[in-house]
Amino acid sequence: MNVIPVDSWKEDMQVFQEAAKKYYAGELKRAEYKGISGKFGSYAQKGDEPKSMLRLRMPAGRLTREKMAFIAESVRKYAIDKIKFTTCQTVQLHNLGLEPVCRIMEDALKVGIVTVGGGGDFPRNTTCSPLSGIDADEYFNVMPYAEAVGQYAMQFINAEKMPRKYKIGFSSSPKNQSHATMRDLGFVARPDGKFDVYSAGGIGPNPKVGVKVGEAVEPQDILKYVRAMWVMFRAYGNYENRARARSRYMQETLGGPEKYYEAFQAKLAEVEGTDDFAFEIKEEAITKAGDGTIENSRAIAQKQPGLYSVVWHPLGGCPSPEVFCQVSDALQEIEGAEIRLALDETAYIVNLTAGEAQKFIDLTAGDSAASLFEMASACIGGSICQQGVRDSQALLRSCAEAVQKAGIPDGALPAIHISGCPGSCATPQVVPMGFRGAVKDRQSAWLLYLNGCDAQGQEVFGKEAGVILETEVPDFLVELGKKVAESGMSFAEWSKANADGVEKVAAKYF
Secondary structure: OOOOOHHHHHHHHHHHHHHHHHHHOOOOOHHHHHHHHHHHOEEEOOOOOOOEEEEEOOHHHEEOHHHHHHHHHHHHHOOOOOEEEOOOOOEEEEEEOHHHHHHHHHHHHHHOOOOOOOOOOOEOOOEEOOOOOOOOOOOOOOHHHHHHHHHHHHHHOOOOOOOOOEOEEEEOOOOOOOOHHHOOEEEEEOOOOOEEEEEOOEOOOOOEOOEEEEEEEOHHHHHHHHHHHHHHHHHHOOOOOHHHOOHHHHHHHOOOHHHHHHHHHHHHHHHOOOOOOOOOOOOOOOOOOOOOOOOOOOEEEOOOOOOEEEEEOOHHHOOOHHHHHHHHHHHOOOOOOEEEEOOOOOEEEEEEOHHHHHHHHHHOHHHOOOOOHHHOEEOOOOOOOOOOOOOHHHHHHHHHHHHHHHOOOOOOOOOOEEEOOOOOOOOHHHOOEEEEEEEEOOEEEEEEEEOOEOOOOOOEOOEEEEEEEHHHHHHHHHHHHHHHHHHOOOHHHHHHHOOOHHHHHHHHHO
C-alpha cells in the first residue's frame, strides 16, 4: 500500500492560506472561499464577522494522547471557546480567526493530524465502531483495518474529481455503531474473521441501506473494494445534479440493487492489479493490568480484565474547553489511555483501571450527560453552519432545560438526534426519535421522525410523523416524558407497548 507522508500536505496548504487571507480581508466572497477551503477541512461560519471552523480528522475516531495534547495546547494558545465532537468522529474547532485557522492546520501535521479532505468532494474521515478492540461483544478488532483504509483513501484527494464526498465505515458487531451498512462503502465484521461489504448506502434525502457487494471478504482484500468504489462512483455518479450526486442514488441510476451489484463486480474485476493492495496490520496489544472494580453507569467494563472505558458525553457534543484541557492533562499521565470518538458525539476515555476511571468520572461530572435524554446528538446547527436551516444546539439546550425543570425521570425519554437541515448529519432517521429543521406557517419548526433503527439487519428509516413549531418542541417532550413516567415503564418499554403512543401525544402539536 502506498502511504502519503503526512508532511507532504504542507505544500498544498499554501493554496488555503492565500485564499484565507483574501477572505478575511474581504477580497473573496464566502461562496467562492468555500469552494477552496472545503478541501482543507475548513469553512467560513455564518455571521457578519469573518470566522472559521476547522475539522481535525481522526481516522477510526481514535484520539491519541499526543493528538489530544496538541488540540488542548491550541485551545489554550488561541483562547478557543468552542469545540465540537462530530458525527463523523472528528474534532471541530470553531470561531477561529485567520492566524489560528492557518497555524493550527499546518502545525497539526506534526502530530499526524491531517485536515485536508475534511470537507468538499473527497474521501472523508473513515469511521469505526468506537470501542473496537475493547468491546466484549465484537467479532474482532476492526480498528487497524479502518486506519489502513483511512490512509489508503487519502490518495484520492488529489486524484480525479468525484461527484460528491466518499464516506467509508467499519463495524465490529451487529450494533453497527459506525452505520457501516449505510455508508458509501461499509465493512461489516463477521464471526469468521472476514468482512461483508456494503456499497451505495446513505442517510439524508432518499436514504438507502447499502447493497451487499462482498460476502466473506478476506481482510487483505479490502483496499481493492475501496478503489473499486472510487472507480464506480466516478463512472456512475451524477456530476450534473449536485442534489443527486451522493452514491446512494446510483442504486436507482443502475436499475436497482441487483444491477448495482453486477456493475460493482465489473469494477472490482477492472481494478484487479491496478494498485498495490497489500498492507500490514500491527495490532497493539493491551497488556495493562487492572487495580480493582468500579460500579458506575458511566464506566464500561472492557474485554481486558480489570480495565474500563468512561463515557464522556457533553451536551450536544460540545465539551467545555476548560474540561477538555483538563482531561488532556490527566490523560498524559496514564499508560495506554486514549479517547475514542463515536458517531453520536460521545467520547470514550479508554484503557483505564478502576481508580483511573473514577478520576475521569469525577473530572467530567459537570460536563457529561446526567440522563439518557441528555445523551442526545445534535449537529453544530444553523447559527454556525452555512447549510444549516435551524439551530440544533439551541433546540437541544431549550429541551434539556425544560425536561430537567419538569423533573422528568431518567429513562422516560430517549436520546433524541437533531439535524438542522435535510443533510441529516446527526442521523435523526435511524434512532427511535429524531428531529430535522423545517418550516411551519412561515415559522421555525422541526420535522419529527419516529421508530428508526440502525442495528445491522434491522435497519429502518424513521417515519416522518409531522412538523412541530420550534417553540412547542420542549412542551411536547415534557408532556411525553410525563406520560411515560406515569406508566412506570422506560421509554423503550412504553413505546413497544404503545405502538402509536408517541404520535398520539404529538398529534395536537402538528
